[in-house]
Every structure is written in structure tokens, then in C-alpha cells.
Amino acid sequence: ELKVEQNPLFLSMQEGKNYTIYCNYSTTSDRLYWYRQDPGKSLESLFVLLSNGAVKQEGRLMASLDTKARLSTLHITAAVHDLSATYFCAVDMGSNDMRFGAGTRLTVKP
């Protein structure tokens, strides 16, 4: 059975600090996604990572993928309050069939 594990599940950090969210998965996959969800809202796509060593950056967020280690990271640089949300990683099972992690609820405090 595929397992997609995120940690931490809850993260409270101060503005201006850096932190990394981890996503481990148990099956072979060459494609991984990161999504953001604001409270009461839908999911918004952040990154699509397609191959081993892929790195993508958007603003204060940077995502990477190590398919050999079955690990993806989402690094937050100099956090700001607007980044407060729940972040999900999702592993592609083929044909865009995704399996999601439990999510990391991030709170950025002033």
C-alpha cells in the first residue's frame, strides 16, 4: 500500500525564519506535486516536480525531489504571514492519479 508521509504535520514559525517540510513516499514515482490550501478554500497547485534532482522556486518557497530517496522537500525562506496555510504533497501513480499526504499546517507568527 502506498504511503505518503509528511512531517511535520503542524508547524508554527516566526516571520523571517527558515524551515523545511518533508514528504516521504513508499513507491516508485518520478512525479511529485505540492499544493497549498487556505482554510475553507480549495487546493492550489504550487509545484510539479518531474525528475530526480528537480528543483523549483517560487518566491519564498523552493521544492526539490530525490526519487532515489523517495523524498521531496518544501523549503520556506524568510517566512511571512501570508504563507500561513496547509501544504500538501502528492505522489503521482500514473495518468495523473495522485495520492496525497496528510498535509502540513503552517502558521507564521509576527
Added chain:
Amino acid sequence: DAGVIQSPRHEVTEMGQEVTLRCKPISGHNSLFWYRQTMMRGLELLIYFNNNVPIDDSGMPEDRFSAKMPNASFSTLKIQPSEPRDSAVYFCASSSPLAVIDQETQYFGPGTRLLVL
């Protein structure tokens, strides 16, 4: 494009009633997914369609749940009879293979918040 459209946005019903959730995918997308999100179980894939054909319905909880996609622009998820434990947010998402594959992703609708009393 208006994005993925779901209706209703909110539904309150009584146990035993039939509930039908609707989804219109993004035009041109050939894959459609139904998810359920709860605090306890997180985001679960219920079923997905490719070119209107159900590919994997192993996530459908039980026979009370059924999904159809009669054409490329419409899908329904039906619960009959509904139970309080079905209360959740139900998301529909769609996707399509793109020429630039690192932009392929699923686009989620706003969700339907279902409360079964």
C-alpha cells in the same frame, strides 16, 4: 476559463436522503477526479475517470456511493442513502496531458461542503 465548477457549494440534508454532487471540468481536460476531505482521514481519492471511463473506483467507500460521467463536460457523485459519517468536503478536480509536462497538474474545484444530519 472558469475553472472547475462544482455545485452545490453547500448541502445540508437529513440522514437517509439522496445527495447528488455535480462537477463540470475545465474544457478540454480528459481526466476527472473526485476526492473527499475530512479532518480525520485527510484527502481521499474516491474515483477517477479518463475520457469519461471510470479507471479506479477503489476509493469509493461503499455501495451507497456512485459516480457517473455521461460526457466530457459533466460528472456526478451520488450518495444514496446518505449518513452522518458522509459529512465532508467533496472536491472535483480535472487534468489534461500538456505539451509542457512540467505544467501538468490537477486543477481543483471549490468543493461541496456536505453536512448530513
